[in-house]
Amino acid sequence: MKLILRHVKNYTPAAVVSLLSVSIMVAASLWQPKLLEKVLEAIVRDDRGKISELGIYLISIALLGLIAGFFNTIFSAKVAQGVSADIREEAFRKIQTFSFGNIEQFSAGNLVVRLTNDITQIQNLVMIALQSLFRIPFLFIGSLILAMITLPQLWWVIVALIVVVVIITGLSFTQMGKHFMIIQTLIDKVNERAKENLLGIRVVKSFVQEKNQLTRFSQTSEELTKHNIIVGTLFSVMIPSFMLAANLAVVGAIFFVSNLVKEDPSAIGGIASFMNYLMQIMMAIIIGGMMMMMTSRAAVSLKRINEILETEPDLTYPDVPEQDLSGSVRFDHVSFRYPGDEKDTLKDISFSIQSGEMIGIVGATGSGKSTLAQLIPRLFDPTEGSVAIGDVDLKEVNETSLRKTVSFVLQKAILFSGTISQNLRQGKRDATVGEMDQATQIAQAKEFIEKLTERYEAPVAERSNNFSGGQKQRLSISRGVIGTPKILILDDSTSALDAKSEQLVREALNNELKTTTTIVIAQKIASVVNADRILVLDNGQLVGEGTHAELAATNAIYQEIFETQKGTEE
Numbered sequence: 105m106k107l108i109l110r111h112v113k114n115y116t117p118a119a120v121v122s123l124l125s126v127s128i129m130v131a132a133s134l135w136q137p138k139l140l141e142k143v144l145e146a147i148v149r150d151d152r153g154k155i156s157e158l159g160i161y162l163i164s165i166a167l168l169g170l171i172a173g174f175f176n177t178i179f180s181a182k183v184a185q186g187v188s189a190d191i192r193e194e195a196f197r198k199i200q201t202f203s204f205g206n207i208e209q210f211s212a213g214n215l216v217v218r219l220t221n222d223i224t225q226i227q228n229l230v231m232i233a234l235q236s237l238f239r240i241p242f243l244f245i246g247s248l249i250l251a252m253i254t255l256p257q258l259w260w261v262i263v264a265l266i267v268v269v270v271i272i273t274g275l276s277f278t279q280m281g282k283h284f285m286i287i288q289t290l291i292d293k294v295n296e297r298a299k300e301n302l303l304g305i306r307v308v309k310s311f312v313q314e315k316n317q318l319t320r321f322s323q324t325s326e327e328l329t330k331h332n333i334i335v336g337t338l339f340s341v342m343i344p345s346f347m348l349a350a351n352l353a354v355v356g357a358i359f360f361v362s363n364l365v366k367e368d369p370s371a372i373g374g375i376a377s378f379m380n381y382l383m384q385i386m387m388a389i390i391i392g393g394m395m396m397m398m399t400s401r402a403a404v405s406l407k408r409i410n411e412i413l414e415t416e417p418d419l420t421y422p423d424v425p426e427q428d429l430s431g432s433v434r435f436d437h438v439s440f441r442y443p444g445d446e447k448d449t450l451k452d453i454s455f456s457i458q459s460g461e462m463i464g465i466v467g468a469t470g471s472g473k474s475t476l477a478q479l480i481p482r483l484f485d486p487t488e489g490s491v492a493i494g495d496v497d498l499k500e501v502n503e504t505s506l507r508k509t510v511s512f513v514l515q516k517a518i519l520f521s522g523t524i525s526q527n528l529r530q531g532k533r534d535a536t537v538g539e540m541d542q543a544t545q546i547a548q549a550k551e552f553i554e555k556l557t558e559r560y561e562a563p564v565a566e567r568s569n570n571f572s573g574g575q576k577q578r579l580s581i582s583r584g585v586i587g588t589p590k591i592l593i594l595d596d597s598t599s600a601l602d603a604k605s606e607q608l609v610r611e612a613l614n615n616e617l618k619t620t621t622t623i624v625i626a627q628k629i630a631s632v633v634n635a636d637r638i639l640v641l642d643n644g645q646l647v648g649e650g651t652h653a654e655l656a657a658t659n660a661i662y663q664e665i666f667e668t669q670k671g672t673e674e
Contacts, residue, residue, distance in 0.1 A: 107406060107413070108230060111190045115183040122183060122234045125176035130239050132169030134246040136162065137380035141254070144376055180234035188227035192219055195412050203418040204483050205443050210412070213296040218412060221291055222405035229402035236391050244388035251381035254374050258357050262385065265353040269346060269389040276342040277397050283331045284401045288408065290328040297321045303567075343390075350386040354379050419485060421503040429494035429501065429509045431459035431590035431621035433480060438489035440475060448487065449475045451644045457637075459590070462614070462622045464632025466665060467641035473625045474515075476641065477593050480623070481510040493591065511589035515596040517580035519568035524553065525560040527579060532587040543586035546612040548605050549578035573600035581609065591621045598631065606631065629669050638662070 112119055139162050146154040199207075199215060207215070251262055301308060301317050308317055361375055433456070440450040450472045457463050465473050478484055479491050482498045491498050493509060511531065519527050528543065529535050535543075540560055544550040552575055556562040568576050577600045584592060592613075598606045610631070613622060626632050633652045640648030640655060640662045648659035655662035 111187045115186050118179045118182045122176050122179040125172040126239045128172035129169050130242045132165045137377040141377035180231050184227045184231035187230050188223050192223045201417045205418045213299050214292050217292045217295050218408050222408050225402045225405035229398050232398050240388050240392045247381040247384040255378045261353050261357050268349045272345045276338050280335050283335050285404050287331050293324045346390050424502050427505045433457040434492040436490045438486045441487045449644050453646045460619050461636045464635035464638040465625045471641040472644040477595050477625055481512045510591045511584045512593045513581050513584035513597040517576035519564050521566045523561050528583050531583040535586050543582040546585050546616050547578045547581035548608050549582050593623045595625045629666050
């Protein structure tokens with residue numbers, strides 16, 4: 105609740121107006137039965153003047169309660185929407201500080217559900233709290249006192265009703281509570297299943313896996329439906345039980361005061377007032393129970409959001425001035441192990457790269473090439489040893505300096521919906537059209553961009569589905585080189601290009617970025633054959649270092665890779 109209260113402070117005026125409106129609504133609700141009692145007494149006495157006067161009062165109080173309810177709803181919604189938006193933004197901001205390890209800990213689908221469904225539960229809690237938090241206790245206590253004053257001899261009816269309703273509420277919500285966490289977890293799974301299916305729809309269609317996917321999704325969906333039905337069934341039993349208890353209390357009250365009406369006809373007004381208060385007591389308990397249910401479900405969501413906010417990023421950056429780093433790289437006895445793994449992915453690796461060098465990294469699948477590259481922009485920290493850029497340990501470099509120095513182009517080209525220019529400016533925020541031209545020329549993307557009517561303002565669809573794989577990789581490379589980084593890492597980022605385009609990209613990088621340290625991770629020897637040096641990895645170890653000619657003559661692992669690809673390269 106501390107999280108909610110912290111954000112409610114930003115909307116104090118609206119919250120105060122909402123609570124004042126609730127107070128007026130409670131006062132109107134409690135006063136109306138008393139006025140109704142007086143109206144019935146006036147009817148018995150046939151006092152037309154009093155009836156008219158009291159009728160006006162009743163209508164006025166009803167209108168006042170209606171207006172108060174209107175303002176309460178508006179300002180409650182304003183606070184609830186504002187608080188939920190602020191919490192969502194805070195959680196999203198915190199997620200942006202997460203490392204790859206943190207993201208993998210939660211999973212992307214799980215985080216999406218927390219930012220949507222869980223925040224919605226918190227929003228509903230804030231809304232109902234401002235509408236009922238003060239209303240319920242005051243309405244309950246006020247109705248209880250006034251009912252006792254109206255017909256004190258029926259105190260036991262009130263107590264019996266309260267006991268029965270509390271028992272029903274306790275039994276129902278005890279059963280409901282344990283299902284809410286399961287429901288939230290199953291919502292995560294449904295989201296994950298749907299996401300996997302939609303992202304991999306081509307694979308599903310290609311291998312005719314629609315039936316299998318439907319079965320997997322249906323199993324999770326049916327499990328979620330089962331728990332929702334259980335909660336719904338409990339509700340369907342609980343509400344009629346409340347109404348039955350209330351109606352039995354009313355019947356009992358009428359039965360036991362019937363003799364009283366015979367002796368004093370004016371007591372009929374008291375009975376009507378008492379029944380109204382009885383119903384208000386019951387409604388207060390019901391709404392209070394509903395609040396308990398909402399609180400129970402929102403408590404699960406609050407816990408899940410707090411897990412995000414309280415998670416410390418695996419990587420933190422020092423608060424030091426920006427540094428102008430050179431393009432040199434040094435690995436000093438670096439070992440790395442992914443969280444949860446039992447074995448090191450990289451083992452005791454040491455090497456140095458001078459500024460302006462082109463370095464190739466080759467090795468079999470799973471040898472640790474991409475993992476090694478991810479340590480340079482500090483996407484992960486080494487388990488042992490140190491990584492330095494410009495002779496400065498990465499743990500002593502602030503994030504801004506590091507991001508200006510290192511640019512990382514992934515094999516899987518990820519573009520964001522928007523325009524081409526917006527995606528390119530992620531590499532350099534203030535990039536001019538001239539700089540875009542130069543970057544796209546290097547990446548061989550300018551050719552197809554020039555054919556687009558809107559050129560750099562051409563739209564990029566969701567998941568960049570309006571571009572081919574090769575076009576996406578070229579745009580991704582353009583984004584990587586546009587800021588003229590000191591270090592450029594290409595993680596097999598030309599795999600979707602044809603041989604001619606790949607050669608043109610390599611030549612452009614050599615000619616246009618001569619002072620940039622270029623690190624090329626490749627499956628194909630042809631991609632790194634002209635590199636100044638090539639690093640050979642095998643099973644997480646550095647087993648070779650040298651030029652193509654040196655390695656082809658002396659390194660068994662490199663020779664094996666080269667021989668496997670030799671026919672293709674020739």
